[in-house]
Amino acid sequence: MQLICWNRFAAMVQQRVGVIPEELLEAGGGEVGCGHGVALQFWMAGARSSVTVPGGPAGRPSGLSLCTGRVASTLSMAGAPELFVICGTCGSEVSGYVTECPYCGTRLRKRAPKIERPQRAPEPPVRRKRSLPSRRAGGALKAHADLGRRPVVTIALVLAIAVGTILVSAFPVADVGVVGPIDGEWWRVASAPFFTTNVWYAAACAVTVALFGGLLEQRYGHLVVLAAFCLCGMGGIAAAAALETVPLALGANGAALGLLAIWAVRPVLALRRGGGSGADLPGVAVLALVLLLMPVAVEQASPTAGAVGLLAGLVCGLLAVRR
Secondary structure (H helix, E strand, C coil): CHHHHHHHHHHHHHHHHCCCCHHHHHHCCCCCCCHHHCCEEECCCCCCCCCEECCCCCCCCCCEEECCCHHHHHHHHHCCCCCEEECCCCCCEEECCCCECCCCCCECCCCCCCCCCCCCCCCCCCCCCCCCCCECCCCCECCCCCCCCCCHHHHHHHHHHHHHHHHHHHCCHHHHCEECCCCCCCHHHHHHHHCCCCHHHHHHHHHHHHHHHHHHHHHHCHHHHHHHHHHHHHHHHHHHHHHCCCCEECCCHHHHHHHHHHHHHHHHHHHHCCCCCCCCHHHHHHHHHHHHCHHHHCCCCCHHHHHHHHHHHHHHHHHHHCC
C-alpha cells in the first residue's frame, strides 16, 4: 500500500513538471498499476524494456519508463514526434532518430524513422524584362554604352581619308583643298581634311584618328566623335584659310590632334590628382609632337590648322571632363 501511494505521489510530481501528460494520469485514475490498461512506474535496476518518450525538456530523468498499452496508443493518437528513446540495456536516453544506442551498441530499431518534408509548390520561372533604349529630348533613341558597340563613325572617317588619298589624283588639288584664297568656295574647307597627296602624312593622320576616335566613341558616343572631327579638323582648315596670307591646307592633322587632345585631358588631370599612372602619356606626347612637326616635312600640312585643332581639342576635353 505504501509503495502504491509513493508511486502515485511520484506520478503526480512527474505530471506537474511536464514529464507525464495529464491525460495519461487521468486515464489511470491517478494510480500506478495496470488499472484501465495504463502502467506508470520508475525505472528499476535490471529492467529490460525500451519505450519511446515524446519530445520534452532536455533535462528529463533518464530512468523514467512508460509501459506499453494505452500510454503508447495515447501518444500515437496525440501525434507527438519521438525525439528521445530510453535504451532497455543501459538505460541511457538517446535520440529517436538513431538505430543503435551510442553507449552500449544495442540495436533499437531496424531503420531510422522517416522525416516528412513539406512539399513545396514549384516556383515559376523568372522572366527577365527586355530593356528598351532610353529616349533623348529630341526623340532619338540612345543606345546603351557597352563594350560591344562598334566605332562606326571612326571607321567611316578613316575609310574616307584612305579613299580621298587614293582618289586625289583624279581631281585638281585646288578643287578639293584649300590652295590659295577661298573666294567664297567654303565647301573646300569641308573636303580638305580627307584629301592629300602625301601617303605617309595621310597614314599618320588616319592612325591617330582611328586610335583616339575609337576610344572617344566608346566613351562618349558617335555624335561626339563626328562633331569633334568637324570642329577640330574643318575648324583648323578654316582658320588657316582666314589667317594665312597664301593658305595651303590639306589633310586631317588638325582633326587628329584635336581627338588626341580630347582623350589626353582626362589622364593628365588624373595624374595631377595622384589617381592615375600615366603610362600611356609618353607615347601620346610623341605622337602629338610628330603631328605638330609634320608641316616641316610636308608642305600640305598647315601649322595653323594643327595648332587650332589642338587648342579646340583641349577645350572640348575640359568640357567633357566637367560633365
